[in-house]
Amino acid sequence: MTQPSAALLASWATELFGVPASATLLPGELDWNARLDVEGVPAYVLKVHHPATDPSVLDFQDEILAHLARTAPELAVPRLVATAGVSFGGHARRARLLEWLPGTVWADAGPPDETRLRALGSAVARLDAALAGFDHPALDRPYRWNMQQAVALLGNAPFVDDALRPFVHTTLNRLDELLPALGALPQQAIHNDANEHNVLVGPDGGVAGLLDVGDVVRAPRVCGLAVALAYAQLGHADPMAAALPVLAGYHAESPVRPQELALLPDLVDTRLAMSVVNAAVQRRSDPDNSYLTISQTEVRRAIGAITREPRELREARFRDACGYRPIPRERRIVAWLQSAACDPAPVIDRNLAADPPLVLDWTHTDPTTVAAVNSQVAASGHTFGLGRYREDRDVYRSDAYTSSRSEGPPRTVHLGVDLFVPEGEPVFAPLDGTVHTVEYRADPYDYGGVVLLEHATDDGEPFWLLIGHLGREVVSSLAPGQRVRRGERIARVGVPAENGNWPPHVHVQLFVTLLGRSTDLPGVIERDDIDVWESISPDPNLLLRIPVSHVPARDRSKQELARRRRANLAPALSLSYADPLHIVAGDGAYLVDADGRRYLDLVNNVAHVGHGHPRVVSALAAQAELLNTNTRYLHGTIIEYARRLAATFPDPLSVVMLTNSGSEANDLALRMARTATGREHVLVLDWAYHGNLGSLVEVSPYKFNRAGGDGPGPRVRVCELPDPYRGRYGADGPRYAADVATHCADAPPAAFLHESILGCAGQIEPAPGHLAAAYAAAREAGALCIADEVQCGFGRVGSHMWAFEAHGVIPDIVTLGKPIGNGHPLGAVVTTPAVARAFQTGMEYFNTYGGNPVSCAAGLAVLDVLRDERLMAHAAEVGTCLAAGLTELATRHSIIGDVRGRGLFLGVDLVEDRATKRPATEAAARVVELAREGGVLLSLDGPHGNVLKIKPPMVLTRADAETALATLDRVLAMVGDVTT
Structure with a gap:
């Protein structure tokens, strides 16, 4: 039926819905669609449905939209405004008015990058999660786009052209076999149509919305994921390279289970086959509707690319994208190869322990000559060589296994081990097995005889060993199916003439799967x-047992690191900066990225005496070479360290207990206080942070009062933050301390726990007089006072070794961490003899690594450097310079509301308005990003995320401080003063 004009659709919008608008026609499969612009601005979509459309199906769609609007209003999906009836050409139709979603259709938005592809997966996962709670009888309607009903489409396969018909038959018959496994998965409502015309892209390049709920069905959620992957692949030379980020984005939002991944390659193929069949049928019935075949050219190309890649390899790549081991059975095979049950014979006759090979660095691009290799081995006194390469310039490329996504020269990796031995050297079977394949190759890169042996673990798991570059006679001496015994001679090393003049060597490669391809498997991959291929082809040294490394250290690109991190590290771990840094080295007060750029580090108070300080490194190495054990033995290093550390504290703080971190130290301090007092309650300051253990999150308002937190537990009382800048009592410390006395009266506490300078609260030094008054109130109530010096101790404040000393108080317990070992895991509790004695209840305290000799050596080296380089005085000098410079900047940049702190523990509070002190949160985030671009690393803290925290390595120089100030000056000018 002829579609009505845009003018007529615009008139219907006015008549039916009271919307005066101009209309722009939009494509549709059966329905008439138009965008309605009100006063020149897109506002609505008008959908006029085909007269044959079942009204109950439209009611069903309306209920879906109502469900989404009610349960997930944050999702960018169309909102139904109204419905009405209309007649055209003698047929009654349903008209529906929906809100317009701004954005560019995916198909028109240009080639997607990895970020956009990930966003697509995330958007589909969120939408399907919202649909999981929706139910309706129409979800189970007979529908040609329901994947679980796709086998019925085989009846229409004759309408498909000859080139694609085999793919359709194979795919849909395979689906028929998989339906029981698919049906065993949980079923829910899924969107089912994230194609390139139903996804909107925003101006930032991200996913701005998903359209069209007309294809919603009940099915396992993996079917909806398969739809998104199928269409995301269109238009890409390597379809899998596009599909993997979509899958990773989905998995990050809604984890995909292994049993779903096992079905996913076939479900992606099924959706493509469904598209082919349905388009062929629709083309016959409506040959003039171009929308019906809008995707078919790209679908055909995708099918052509997909069918060249083994199905098991696709599943392996899917599993890897989700962080699972690509080939599940690899783990069992590798475990057996490492076990005592596996006792391989040498592949070549060498005593590897007595005569390890010379490691040869070489590549295939410029093959080393026979004479050069032999002379190199002979000159070394070794009898054979071992080829060592990871990155290889070899142009070994196979459409079945490699992609075209790499730009520039090929970057390839050698999977096997090459053993360089004299020509004619005998080669032996390492284990009992069977000859799977034997052949002679004359390929430019794979000359020589090749034998593929099949072995099995004790549990019957098969695996294969490929041995190549053998003499030609191997094809006559071995035959497929022939049994070989462990230690049996099976071949000889080929002479150069048989191996394309390569130096005589044996290529050995292990496989846990053959991907259905026998010996047609790569030895070099991109x-x-x-990560995928090391699971398919594990390290052959599991069998060779060569006592030297044949593999250089892995060097991953920044992009690879980001992908691998997302797949295998918990998403709760955060990264700094919008474009995370790839840091590979540290030097004093600087960090160095993979490109060699140096960044002035103003936030790392862990590398207290500087990144990579040679005295600390030397102490660690020397002690590690001698001994590392636990504290159940007498050892001079721990005693010396405890003595030296205790000497830095005022009396009666003289007893030391060592841990692995500041968090452990705080946990132990709470245990000691509760044991000593027989009480449970703890008083803490608002916005304090004391560590990442469960017991410490419970006493850290910075954690429990923010996203994901549950508020304070019943044993915790939160006292008012003595903030001289934003607090209600200004610099009147004793007035804040009255809150401590109030809480003590409410529930007698075990301890008053405080940071001597509150870092996460915004670099807050307690108002003068606060700690003295708070200590008095707590002790009057019988509580112990615990000073958390994890961030601010070890001379950082410049005026004192410990920040609490500046307030004229002496705690009962002090906790240390972070800078104590200059990055080596170490923490400490320093307390009084009385508290230590009270903790001696008969229950032993033992910490396996706490106080080990290596950690103590690091701690001693830190104390030595602090003393010998006079870093406390240095912190006072440079800190004063830096604080003065920041204060001067405040005279020219009104966004600076406050400069605070001591020594090299400073904070800069950024505000939108100095009069109201309104936090400049967004501007602060921009300052940090711009400073990073300028080579200076900063971070943010405080309740509003608007305080620049400055706590650099103590070796920061005055020149470094001037660099930081100049950079901040430029950045603040770029951000501009946003004060009112």
């Missing part, structure tokens, strides 16, 4: 695929 670098980006290494």
Whole structure:
């Protein structure tokens, strides 16, 4: 039926819905669609449905939209405004008015990058999660786009052209076999149509919305994921390279289970086959509707690319994208190869322990000559060589296994081990097995005889060993199916003439699967695929047992690191900066990225005496070479460290207990206080942070009062933050301390726990007089006072070794961490003999690594450097310079509301308005990003995320401080003063 004009659709919008608008026609499969612009601005979509459309199906769609609007209003999906009836050409139709979602259709938005593809997966996962709670009888309607009903489409396969018909038959018949497994998965409502015309892209390049709920069905959620992957692949030379980020984005939002991944390659193929069949049928019935075949050219190309890649390899790549081991059975095979049950014979006749090979660095691009290799081995006194390479310039490329996504020269990785031995050297079977394949190759890169042996673990798990570059006679001496015994001679090393004049060597490669391809498997693969292929082809040294490393250290790109991090590290771990840094080295007060750029580090108070300080490194190495054990033995290092550390504290703080971190130290301090007092309650200051253990999150308002927190537990009382800048009592410390006395009266506490300078609260030094008054109130109530010096101790404040000393108080317990070992895991509790004695209840305190000799050596080196380089005085000098410079900047940049702190523990509070002190949170985030671009690393803290925290390594120089101030000056000018 002829579609009505845009003018007529615009008139219907006015007549039916009271919307005066101009209309722009939009494509549709059966329905008439138009965008309605009100006063020149897109506002609505008008959908006029085909007269044959079942009204109950439209009611069903309306109920879906109502469900989403009610349960997930944050999702960018159309909102139904109204419905009405209309007649055209003698047929009654349903008209529906929906809100317009701004954005560009995916198909028109240009080639997607990895970020956009990930966003697509995330958007589909969120939408399907919202649909999981929706139920309706129409979800189970007979529908040609329901994947679980796709086998019925085989009846229409004759309408598909000859080139694609085999793919359709194979795919849909395979689906028929998989339906029981698919049906065993949980079923829910899924969107089912994230194609390139139903996804909107925003101006920032991200996903701005998902359209069209007309295809919603009940099915396992993996079917909806398969739809998104199928269409995301269109238009890409390497479809899998596009599909993997979509899957990773989905998995990050809604984890995909292994049993779903096992079905996913076939479900992606099924959706493509469904598209082919349904388009062929629709083309026959409506040959003039171009929308019906809008995706078919790209679908055909995708099918052509997909069918060249083994199905098991696709599943492996899917599993890897989700952080699972690519080949599940690899783990069992590798475990057996490492076990005592596996006792391989040498592949070549060498005593590897007595005569390890010379490691040869070489590549295939410029093959080393026979004479050069032999002379290199002979000159070394070794009898054979071992080829060592990870990155290889070899142009070994196979459409079945490698992609075209790499730009520039190929970056490839060698999977096997090459053993360089004299020509004619005998080669032996390492284990009992069977000859799977034997052949002679004359390929430019794979000359020589090749034998593929099949072995099995004690549990019957098969695996294969490929041995190549053998003499030609191997094809006559071995045959497929022939049994070989452990230690049996099976071949000889080929002479150069038989191996394309390569130096005589044996290529040995292990496989846990053959991917259905026998010996047609690569020995060299692209670098980006290494994680998958190292699971398919594990290290052959599991069998060779060569006592030297044949593999250089892995060097991952920044992009690879980001992908691998997302797949295998918990998403709760955060990264700094919008464009995370790839840091590979540290030097004093600087960090160095993978490109060699140096960044002035103003936030790392862990590397207290500087990144990579040679005295600390030397102490660690020397002690590690001698001994590392626990504290159940007498050892001079721990005693010396405890003595030296205790000497830095005022009496009666003289007893030391060592831990692995500041968090452990705070946990132990709470245990000691509760044991000593027989009480449970703890008083803490608002916005304090004391560590990442469960017991410490409970006493850290910075954690429990923010996203994901549950508020204070019943044993915790939160006292008012003595903030001289934003607090209600200004600099009147004793007035804040009255809150401590109030809480003591409410529930007698075990301890008053405080940071001597509150870092996460915004670099807050307690108002003068606060700690003295708070200590008095707590002790009058019988509580112990615990000073958390994890961030601010070890001379950082410049005026004193410990920040609490500046307030004229002496705690009962002090906790240390972070800078104590200059990055080596170490923490400490320093307390009084009385508290230590009270903790001696008969229950032993033992910490396996706490106080080990290596950690103590690091701690001693830190104390030595602090003393010998006079870093406390240095912190006072440079800190004073830096604080003065920041204060001067405040005279020219009114966004600076407050400069605070001591020594090299400073904070800069950024405000939108100095009069109201309104936090400049967004501007602060921009300052940090711009400073990073300028080579200076800063971070943010405080309740509003608007305080620049400055706590650099103590070796920061005055020149470094001037660099930081100049950078901040430029950045603040770029951000501009946003004060009112």
